[in-house]
Amino acid sequence: MNILSLPDGDVGLPVWLPPSSRGPGLVLVQEIFGLDDYLRSVAEDLAAAGYVVAIPELFWRISPGWSSTHDEAGVAASMNVAASFDPASGLSDVLATITHLRESPSVTGGVGVLGFCLGGSLAFAAAAEGDPDTAVSFYGSTVPAQIGDLARISCPIQFHFGGQDPYIPRGDVAAVESAVATHPGAEIHVQEEAGHAFHNHVAPMFHHPEAAARAWELTTDFLRRTLPA
Template identity: 75%
Template sequence: MNTRTDRLTLADGTVGLPLWLPGSGRGPGIVLIQEIFGLDGYLASVAADLAALGYVVAVPELFWRFAPGWSSAHDEAGVAASMEVAGQFDPERGVTDVLAALAHLRALPETGGRAGVFGFCLGGALAFTAAARADPDVAVSFYGSTVPARLGELGRITCPVQFHFGGQDPYIPREEVRKVEAAVAAHPGAEIHVQEDAGHAFHNHVAPMFHHPEAAARAWELTTAFLRRTLPV
């Protein structure tokens, strides 16, 4: 695996775009979208895991306009600090950044023009919106907090899309997840998996207050199988 930082030119500035490349140097692209904790060790480990599967992974920095380089601890104080920083975030600009990163990946010779979106929490919501606004090859959304409220956008998604939620998530009530289940059941190419014994951010292995190892392992196996089917290396 190799890493490098490209430059992503946006309407209001230019920002670094970290990339993780597989050992082969080539593969389909994935825009990996952050949680409120920023581009931290956890997100870097997910990028490395995806690169090890054969993907070229780009991680746009969503908070670069007001908190460049932001990352925080994964405890109660870190959550509070990250929530304060995330309060300054403009989701519309975030979607624009994600779509610019998607276009950048598709333009790279290493990806052959194929790329999808994949996000956790804040990033899970943005992955859903990006899939509704554009045409990624695939979308994966882990516990996207605004997804239940924006299900009207599901009909605009034409790519394969996979959702993950925790059945014990205090931020996304189970009754809201049921709405997503019902909508997904009627949408071709969509699937949803609920880890009933897990809460929010259950995949985040550096956050003891959230991590659920068994649920994380099950969800990751489902995710990698989905990617192999829909965005094969």
Template identity: 70%
Template sequence: MTKVTVADGSFDAPLWLPESGSGPGLVLIQEIFGLDDYLKSVAADLAKLGYVVAVPELFWRIAPGWSATHDEAGVSASMEVAGKLDPARAVSDVLATLATLRSLPGSGGRAGVFGFCLGGSMAYAAAAEGDPDVAVSYYGSRVPEQLSLLDKITCPIQFQFGGADPYIPAEGVRRLADAVATHDGAEIHVHEGAGHAFHNHVAPMFHQPEPAAAAWELTLEFLRRTYPV
């Protein structure tokens, strides 16, 4: 666990360490469900690759310790909590966590951002407002409506979307793909037939194994290429 201090307080961010005990950092940014078994498993997977992973609690001001079930009731409750989130403060929390990871011994001063769903939008915004070494954004619903932010991003960034996502209009993803095509260091992968949160293996209502495996392999290749340990 590490403590992250921001202008209006501080919050704890759980850490996952690689076997070596140190390495470049990744800020892993939550879905609306909070720090659940799914996010913990992703953090562990990234740590096995050699990264030091920190998960900031985005809801610490409004619903400390939030974690919800992966069903219709959990989605509804989580959407209500997420609706109270101040996006600007959340991005500031992510960037503060990024700075904390960079300050850790053995990090080499390197840290990136990696987010799913809500976290995918936050990772994209953090890449635009800050200076992470790398960014990965999975199905961030606000990304297509914030295309202008792409021009501010200088680090390598990868986007993953489902081609049948009911929460993100396909036209918005197409516009993003057009913008990515002319932006150095950016890449986008759209998995046809995949819905929202298809990588979340503890959510039966969302998980789709085939696109999940394909997307993850693309992400591993991207990290090896742009942000090696």
């Protein structure tokens, strides 16, 4: 466990190392469910692919150690916690984690950011506000409304959405597609038959195995091209 030093306190920073103990860095940004088995499995997969993976705890100020179940009750509880979350502080934590990885002796090469849901919104914001070397955003709900910020992003960025997402209307996704079409280095993939959080394999109410597999293959290929391990 690393320690992330922030202006308003120090917080533990879980880090996963690749088999070689060295590699490019990736900041993995959580969903509202917190640091759960799903997110740990994603970190393990990325570390196995050669990345040094760090997960900042976004809810440490309001509900330290938060992790919920992946059913309707868990969604409701997580939404209640997320209602007290300050996105600006969360973005600051993500940017601080990027800096932390850049300064880590285990990190060779660049540092990217990858997030799901809440984390997908913050990964996009981090690419606009900070200096990651690459970014991947899965179904970030605030992305369509803030897509004008794409003009501020100079690193490669990949977006993923579900065409049947009840939280992000398909028309809003189309606005992202339009912006991406004219932005060098950006790409978007829509799994038309999938809904929200379709990659989360421990959430039966969301998971779409076929869409998840396709999106993850696109993600790992993108990372190999833009942040090779």
